[in-house]
Amino acid sequence: MANVNDPRSVLSAIENLTSKRHVISEGALKAKEELDTHRREADDNRQLEVDKRWDKKLAIIEEFNESVTLLMSIFQNSQFDELALFAANPARVMVTNFMIGILRGIGFAIGFLLMVLVALIAIKQALPAGFVIHAIHLLQHVGGR
16 A cells, blocks of 8 residues: 655655546546646746746846956056056056157157158258258358358
8 A cells, every 4th residue: 555645655646546547537637637737837848937037047146147248348548558657567567668768769760860861861862962062161161160
């Protein structure tokens, strides 16, 4: 005999009885169908709840990703990493900036000299050869007095 306190044994007994339809009354069959329907609805409700919780988690994750992306763009545009580097090791940043300044100055000087050279070449080709030599002698003569 099946143990009444064990739901599995009760269910197996019901299944066993439902297989013998000619012995079971219509009320018992209807009760069995209602039990099955109730179980399916309960399973569907549980699955729906799980889906709702999963959708909420996905929405939270998507919102978190958007927030992280926004913060990344803010930090990139504000050059926050450079400020953090300066705060962490200001001597290194000062030396680096000093070296960059020296290289910029050298680049400016080279560029200026190239421009003067191009201008002198253009002037020399535009004026007759004797005029340039005469101008140099005049400058030497005026500078010598």
